[in-house]
Amino acid sequence: NATEGLPVYTAGQELAQGIEGIFGKKVDLDVDLATAGAGKSNGKGKGNGKGKGKGNNGHGHDRDTTATVGTVAAYVDSNPGAAAAGIPELADDGFYLRVSRGNVLILGQNERGALYGAFHYLSLLAQGNASDYTLASNPDAPIRWVNQWDNMQDGGTHGSVERGYGGDSIFFWDGKVRDDLTRAGLYARLLASIGVNAVVVNNVNADPKTLTPENMDGLARIANAFRPYGVQLGVSLNFASPQTLGGLDSFDPLDERVVEWWRDITDALYERIPDMAGYLVKASSEGQPGPLTYNRTLADGANLFARALKPHGGRVLFRAFVYDHTSLDEDKDWKADRAKAAVEYFDGLDGKFEDNVVIQIKYGPIDFQVREPASPLFSRLVRTASALELQITQEYLGQQAHLVYLAPMWKEILDFDFRVDGRPSRTADILNGKRFGRRRAGGYAGVANVGTNTTWLGSHLAMSNLYAFGRLAWDPSSEPESVLRDWIRLTFGDDPKVLDVITRMSMASWPAYENYSGNLGIQTLTDILLGHYGPNPASQDGNPWGQWTRADADSIGMDRTVWNGTGFSGQYPPEVAARFERIETTPDELLLWFHHVPYTHVLKSGKTVIQHFYDAHYEGSAVAQTFPRLWETLRGRVDDERFEHVLFRLEYQAGHALVWRDSINNFYFNKSGIPDARGRVGHH
Numbered sequence: 001n002a003t004e005g006l007p008v009y010t011a012g013q014e015l016a017q018g019i020e021g022i023f024g025k026k027v028d029l030d031v032d033l034a035t036a037g038a039g040k041s042n043g044k045g046k047g048n049g050k051g052k053g054k055g056n057n058g059h060g061h062d063r064d065t066t067a068t069v070g071t072v073a074a075y076v077d078s079n080p081g082a083a084a085a086g087i088p089e090l091a092d093d094g095f096y097l098r099v100s101r102g103n104v105l106i107l108g109q110n111e112r113g114a115l116y117g118a119f120h121y122l123s124l125l126a127q128g129n130a131s132d133y134t135l136a137s138n139p140d141a142p143i144r145w146v147n148q149w150d151n152m153q154d155g156g157t158h159g160s161v162e163r164g165y166g167g168d169s170i171f172f173w174d175g176k177v178r179d180d181l182t183r184a185g186l187y188a189r190l191l192a193s194i195g196v197n198a199v200v201v202n203n204v205n206a207d208p209k210t211l212t213p214e215n216m217d218g219l220a221r222i223a224n225a226f227r228p229y230g231v232q233l234g235v236s237l238n239f240a241s242p243q244t245l246g247g248l249d250s251f252d253p254l255d256e257r258v259v260e261w262w263r264d265i266t267d268a269l270y271e272r273i274p275d276m277a278g279y280l281v282k283a284s285s286e287g288q289p290g291p292l293t294y295n296r297t298l299a300d301g302a303n304l305f306a307r308a309l310k311p312h313g314g315r316v317l318f319r320a321f322v323y324d325h326t327s328l329d330e331d332k333d334w335k336a337d338r339a340k341a342a343v344e345y346f347d348g349l350d351g352k353f354e355d356n357v358v359i360q361i362k363y364g365p366i367d368f369q370v371r372e373p374a375s376p377l378f379s380r381l382v383r384t385a386s387a388l389e390l391q392i393t394q395e396y397l398g399q400q401a402h403l404v405y406l407a408p409m410w411k412e413i414l415d416f417d418f419r420v421d422g423r424p425s426r427t428a429d430i431l432n433g434k435r436f437g438r439r440r441a442g443g444y445a446g447v448a449n450v451g452t453n454t455t456w457l458g459s460h461l462a463m464s465n466l467y468a469f470g471r472l473a474w475d476p477s478s479e480p481e482s483v484l485r486d487w488i489r490l491t492f493g494d495d496p497k498v499l500d501v502i503t504r505m506s507m508a509s510w511p512a513y514e515n516y517s518g519n520l521g522i523q524t525l526t527d528i529l530l531g532h533y534g535p536n537p538a539s540q541d542g543n544p545w546g547q548w549t550r551a552d553a554d555s556i557g558m559d560r561t562v563w564n565g566t567g568f569s570g571q572y573p574p575e576v577a578a579r580f581e582r583i584e585t586t587p588d589e590l591l592l593w594f595h596h597v598p599y600t601h602v603l604k605s606g607k608t609v610i611q612h613f614y615d616a617h618y619e620g621s622a623v624a625q626t627f628p629r630l631w632e633t634l635r636g637r638v639d640d641e642r643f644e645h646v647l648f649r650l651e652y653q654a655g656h657a658l659v660w661r662d663s664i665n666n667f668y669f670n671k672s673g674i675p676d677a678r679g680r681v682g683h684h
């Protein structure tokens with residue numbers, strides 16, 4: 001029989017509960033669970049107490065319904081004839097689904113896959129698909145993790161969430177793991193329904209106290225809450241822990257005592273959590289300790305953990321977000337450029353990493369801006385697995401107070417073609433290992449930052465981003481708009497008007513936000529010194545954070561060319577480098593990322609840079625003005641609670657978009673002295 005607390009058992013429960021929920025009445029459903037227990041398969045067993053009976057198959061008449069859910073191996077074992085019956089070869093976590101006259105067969109390559117299959121079946125049923133069909137689905141890449149940036153406490157008792165806009169941590173309180181982890185279990189359920197298979201629960205700016213024996217016990221309780229949904233636990237580490245927590249006088253990754261300390265900690269964790277996913281490490285970045293403290297390489301740092309994890313089958317996700325935020329000087333050095341840091345720090349290290357190391361790379365070379373070119377590091381790690389780090393939490397993108405549907409932006413990154421060796425080399429095909437023929441596991445990490453707020457993320461509509469993350473990580477060829485429409489139907493039902501309005505607003509939202517914040521690749525222009533929220537273009541320059549615009553009275557933009565600038569464009573493979581090197585071949589949307597030009601420079605569109613700024617800010621904020629009016633047309637079609645919650649935010653966004661428009665336009669008018677040709681900004 002399926003083991004209670006493991007995914008196949010959960011799948012049986014979800015099916016019974018889900019079908020009842022969809023049809024709005026109790027449906028007798030015979031669920032057979034097929035799993036293999038400890039080496040021997042015991043095939044079909046009776047499900048979770050439901051007897052065989054009349055089921056409603058969605059066609060409106062009663063009929064016996066049986067659902068069989070389990071692993072392929074167990075099913076074939078107990079139904080020897082089934083092997084030949086067309087069950088395709090599945091990848092890890094993949095599933096096979098066959099619906100025929102009310103009988104449902106759901107088989108996973110493993111237990112987790114069976115649960116994913118059950119959720120997929122329910123998702124189609126909930127969207128009105130009650131037909132017969134057969135399908136198989138496999139994830140594009142094995143790593144589909146979310147990262148929570150949760151603090152154990154924040155000075156007071158709170159477990160706050162860094163860049164979280166949905167309340168306190170669901171995991172931590174007062175320096176410890178919470179007693180009540182009900183919400184952690186619900187979070188795992190939410191994530192399993194979109195194919196996410198691990199959560200790193202604590203902030204990458206990690207507290208060494210995470211690893212006290214008491215807190216390791218607590219982490220084990222979180223892992224227990226996740227396990228029924230096939231979600232594994234990951235832990236962020238503080239590189240200096242052997243010293244700050246362990247009392248050693250060093251945290252040098254090559255010091256034998258340090259190696260041993262990490263080995264012991266890792267063993268102690270696996271004793272409590274045998275299926276732990278592994279570690280996430282932010283090192284030598286933004287003041288965090290790391291191997292560079294001892295003049296060791298990032299590979300020395302990553303391998304330290306990889307070796308400790310290897311006997312347990314764990315992985316280390318080592319972040320490429322490595323840079324020094326104290327030493328860059330904009331005034332003294334025209335070639336200084338934070339965007340170059342990742343490639344420089346990882347230079348010469350490809351091939352030096354243990355095979356259970358995955359380099360986790362933010363989508364762009366700076367920091368989750370509204371528009372960045374894909375990080376060139378993806379194209380340079382040929383023998384080392386990589387994962388794409390996306391930010392579901394909207395740190396620079398309106399902090400959940402603005403509607404910004406991010407999947408279209410992510411899609412551009414996934415489809416970006418690096419042309420390595422002159423051949424097609426899309427980001428997605430690098431992540432899944434195909435492009436470089438890597439067998440090593442790569443994939444996706446989404447910074448999610450849910451909290452105790454009942455909406456999880458602080459906004460009902462922001463949930464489309466978490467949903468889309470899961471769907472794209474499973475299948476990066478998915479279309480953002482069709483993913484969105486699935487999410488809307490599953491969240492708000494199948495009213496075509498609701499579908500139409502939320503689709504229109506969401507699809508217009510990223511271009512609008514880009515237009516009223518920072519356009520032409522200049523970066524988002526939020527305040528970068530305070531909360532990364534609201535307009536403050538002046539804050540970008542004159543400090544060592546390196547998010548510079550180099551705007552003066554005549555010209556603007558970062559010259560990142562090889563011939564005259566920082567040389568960043570040369571980090572791309574030759575074809576792409578050549579395209580970004582020249583103004584003529586750089587797309588307008590990235591012009592100021594790569595080039596420093598006069599405000600009067602004429603774009604491909606025929607407008608000057610400054611006029612584009614003015615127009616875009618008027619256009620983007622005008623789009624935001626339409627959101628509350630569009631949403632108003634749904635009054636009565638969406639329940640009052642969600643209706644009002646969303647309306648409040650959209651009205652706020654419409655107002656804030658005007659603040660953005662006028663601050664940015666006035667700022668650049670004051671800098672350049674060039675009035676708006678249409679008379680809206682400055683004086684004639």
Ligand code: GCW
Pocket residue numbers: 149162163203204205282321367368395532
């Ligand atoms: O985007 C920046 C954030 C920090 C974050 C850091 C990182 C967790 O402002 O809050 O720290 O990046 O990604 O490490």
